[in-house]
Amino acid sequence: MSDNQKSFPVSWDQFHRDSRALAWRLMGQGGFDAVVAIARGGLVPAAIVARELNIRVVETVAVKSYDHQAQGQVQVLKQISKPVLDVAANGGRVLIVDDLVDTGATARAVRDMLPGAHFATVYAKPKGREMVDTFITEVSQDTWIFFPWDLDVAYAAPISGGTD
């Protein structure tokens, strides 16, 4: 993380609340026949949203675009299965869920696979916001979001400085 980048750590509790808030917002969008989680980051919010909205068909698409905090090419490591593509092709409503949209590169790649699907994320940064139909919280582009599965409980130095 560069020196002037802001840090936004998210606890499990907060992530659960924000994912539930996303489910509440999606309630107003009508029902969905299937959810596609963008693995890995989308797996947790997709499970929470699927539970809240009683969506039983849960599919994954595996996409990698970052190595730690360094962005690379979007690599699709696992495609969406044919039965779920058929749900969309036959007029069913598919919901795509990811943890966040940053530059929008991942969202663009997955949207191309399911052009009519509804795209939802918990967090959004300005560059990628246009790619998302529904999200909960916007953070600035120079903020790095730390998800609870990447965090551990650790010592924090006093605000005034020093070591104890």
Ligand SMILES: O=P(O)(O)OC[C@H]1O[C@H](OP(=O)(O)OP(=O)(O)O)[C@H](O)[C@@H]1O
């Ligand atoms: O809008 P973008 O600039 O494309 O960035 C957003 C994507 O980056 C992260 O995934 P990552 O590639 O790090 O893989 P992961 O989900 O396995 O952590 C995050 O989970 C989003 O999927």
Ligand code: HPA
């Ligand atoms: O802010 C972020 N946090 C975690 N993963 C990410 N992938 C792209 N941007 C981010």
Ligand SMILES: [Mg+2]
């Ligand atoms: Mg991801």
